Amino acid sequence: MTPQHDPPWWQSAVVYQIYPRSFADADGDGIGDLRGIIGRLDHLAALGVDVLWLSPIYPSPQVDNGYDISDYRDVDPLFGTLADFDALLAEVHDRGMKLVMDLVVNHTSDEHPWFVESRSSRDSPKRDWYIWRDTRDGAEPNNWGSLFSGSAWEWDEATEQYYLHLFDRKQPDLNWEHPPVRKAVQDIMSWWLDRGVDGFRMDVINFISKTSGLPDAPAIPGRRFVVAFAEFADGPRVHDYLAETTLAVFGNRAGDFMTVGEMPGVTPEQARLYTDPERGELDMVFQFEHVSVDHGAGGKFDYRGLDLVVLKKALHRWQAALADTGWNSLYWNNHDQPRVVSRFGDDDPAYWAASAKALATILHGMRGTPFVYQGEELGMTNYPFRTPQDHADLEAVNHYDDVVAASGDAQAALAGLAAMSRDNARTPMQWDGGPNGGFSAGTPWLPVNPNHTWLNAEEQVGTTDSVFAHYRDLIRLRHDLPILRDGVFTPLLEDDPQLWVYTRTLPERELLVVANCGREPRSMEICPDWIGSALLLGNLLGTPTTSTSAILDLVGWDARIYSRDS
Ligand code: TEU
Numbered sequence: 001m002t003p004q005h006d007p008p009w010w011q012s013a014v015v016y017q018i019y020p021r022s023f024a025d026a027d028g029d030g031i032g033d034l035r036g037i038i039g040r041l042d043h044l045a046a047l048g049v050d051v052l053w054l055s056p057i058y059p060s061p062q063v064d065n066g067y068d069i070s071d072y073r074d075v076d077p078l079f080g081t082l083a084d085f086d087a088l089l090a091e092v093h094d095r096g097m098k099l100v101m102d103l104v105v106n107h108t109s110d111e112h113p114w115f116v117e118s119r120s121s122r123d124s125p126k127r128d129w130y131i132w133r134d135t136r137d138g139a140e141p142n143n144w145g146s147l148f149s150g151s152a153w154e155w156d157e158a159t160e161q162y163y164l165h166l167f168d169r170k171q172p173d174l175n176w177e178h179p180p181v182r183k184a185v186q187d188i189m190s191w192w193l194d195r196g197v198d199g200f201r202m203d204v205i206n207f208i209s210k211t212s213g214l215p216d217a218p219a220i221p222g223r224r225f226v227v228a229f230a231e232f233a234d235g236p237r238v239h240d241y242l243a244e245t246t247l248a249v250f251g252n253r254a255g256d257f258m259t260v261g262e263m264p265g266v267t268p269e270q271a272r273l274y275t276d277p278e279r280g281e282l283d284m285v286f287q288f289e290h291v292s293v294d295h296g297a298g299g300k301f302d303y304r305g306l307d308l309v310v311l312k313k314a315l316h317r318w319q320a321a322l323a324d325t326g327w328n329s330l331y332w333n334n335h336d337q338p339r340v341v342s343r344f345g346d347d348d349p350a351y352w353a354a355s356a357k358a359l360a361t362i363l364h365g366m367r368g369t370p371f372v373y374q375g376e377e378l379g380m381t382n383y384p385f386r387t388p389q390d391h392a393d394l395e396a397v398n399h400y401d402d403v404v405a406a407s408g409d410a411q412a413a414l415a416g417l418a419a420m421s422r423d424n425a426r427t428p429m430q431w432d433g434g435p436n437g438g439f440s441a442g443t444p445w446l447p448v449n450p451n452h453t454w455l456n457a458e459e460q461v462g463t464t465d466s467v468f469a470h471y472r473d474l475i476r477l478r479h480d481l482p483i484l485r486d487g488v489f490t491p492l493l494e495d496d497p498q499l500w501v502y503t504r505t506l507p508e509r510e511l512l513v514v515a516n517c518g519r520e521p522r523s524m525e526i527c528p529d530w531i532g533s534a535l536l537l538g539n540l541l542g543t544p545t546t547s548t549s550a551i552l553d554l555v556g557w558d559a560r561i562y563s564r565d566s
Pocket of ligand 1: 064067068104147167203204262264300335336395
């Protein structure tokens with residue numbers, strides 16, 4: 001039997017996120033599917049990842065690409081069948097990997113039978129499953145805005161009340177205060193665990209408890225609706241709900257599984273509570289501070305570019321906050337974020353590979369569980385979006401329509417979308433240089449990035465100095481070196497606008513991670529203890545295998561991990 005105090009398995013694991021719609025299309029309809037994933041599992045085994053997280057595959061009207069679920073216990077025919085799912089799970093387990101599901105239970109689709117029943121009449125037994133309110137002075141019940149533009153309330157003509165939707169109007173929020181809702185969620189989770197899955201990524205799970213009375217958010221001049229994070233994120237009963245769910249679903253088997261809660265707006269103080277193992281809520285959370293550093297005052301599409309010091313401090317704050325209690329997730333990318341090599345790196349062909357590897361080195365050297373989003377291991381870049389019609393995502397389309405309706409600057413809006421649109425992450429996986437990048441024999445639902453002719457898996461897997469090889473090496477280090485799990489994180493040169501430097505320390509060993517986050521060469525003085533230490537991993541060919549002097553000369557986007565016994 002494993003002693004209780006052993007570190008949980010997911011602290012030395014690396015997770016890989018699959019966005020099924022864009023990963024691999026086996027049936028040629030232009031949309032990825034479960035059979036497609038099965039056909040590409042060897043790519044993931046070669047990369048060495050431990051856990052696969054599948055973005056939603058459940059039946060859905062697909063207004064938000066499956067984050068609007070109409071049946072929690074089946075597979076959307078777009079992606080296959082439950083039998084395909086069972087086959088996928090078996091193949092994943094055969095390769096020694098695990099699989100976690102995306103659980104979207106802050107809201108359902110408005111086409112879910114629960115909501116259909118709920119809206120059928122004010123007396124419906126399911127009325128209280130959602131959040132219904134009367135008008136206030138003939139208008140919306142409060143000033144909350146949807147994260148996808150406009151009001152967070154939708155008027156229901158038939159029953160003459162509004163329902164709350166923090167996202168699209170086709171994503172009504174569930175009422176977690178109503179005990180049968182919580183029981184229904186637990187039953188869904190148990191159903192998937194019985195099928196053999198290894199855990200859950202829980203969508204916007206810090207939004208499930210709203211401030212009682214649903215008060216107005218402080219007004220913002222010039223805005224009718226306000227995205228009221230303070231009123232719905234980390235609300236009064238969220239910790240109770242999570243502890244109750246975890247206990248009911250996992251009981252004393254929690255250690256076998258992995259849970260990660262997606263939490264826009266979460267503070268480090270809250271995250272310590274969510275991830276304190278003593279409290280039995282979640283294993284880790286996705287925080288958003290480091291992926292919000294380039295947002296201007298007008299929001300994410302008011303993109304203002306990168307300040308490296310701000311980015312460093314955001315991530316360092318989280319390293320410090322969860323050093324003693326709780327656990328960090330580490331991510332640059334997911335299906336909601338632009339591609340990191342274009343965003344914080346340099347996707348000019350001269351620096352593309354080095355900067356993709358440097359950013360990977362920085363993230364994977366930190367304390368926490370790293371997440372790799374599909375295509376990140378190849379250094380996939382943002383898409384060259386130009387016209388409004390290029391965008392498929394409802395967030396982008398709504399934003400553009402809002403700007404045009406307000407007769408704002410449409411050109412600036414397009415530039416913001418090009419930099420920040422979620423579609424940047426959602427273009428198909430680039431498997432090879434052939435038609436549609438090897439993603440589909442049909443017409444892909446979003447175009448494949450034209451750079452697939454040279455940026456693709458076939459070029460990189462098996463090539464020693466590829467971005468893929470670098471990710472594979474980082475993942476191997478994570479498995480081999482307990483210091484990457486346990487070592488104390490200490491930032492250095494925090495105010496340097498170009499160098500990213502930190503150490504990881506255990507009593508017997510120390511790692512030094514250095515990265516030059518820019519094109520210009522930089523020299524850096526290291527303390528004498530580090531002279532003669534071994535290069536564990538570098539991102540450029542020809543870096544000397546030991547640090548021979550007190551000065552490290554770093555070329556553009558040079559990144560290195562040194563190791564020494566202490
Ligand atoms: O995202 C939650 C969320 O608030 C953001 O990531 C959001 O998508 C974006 O940043 C708005 O600017 C989760 C899912 O990851 C996302 O795909 C869904 O659209 C959303 O919840 C609703 O389920």
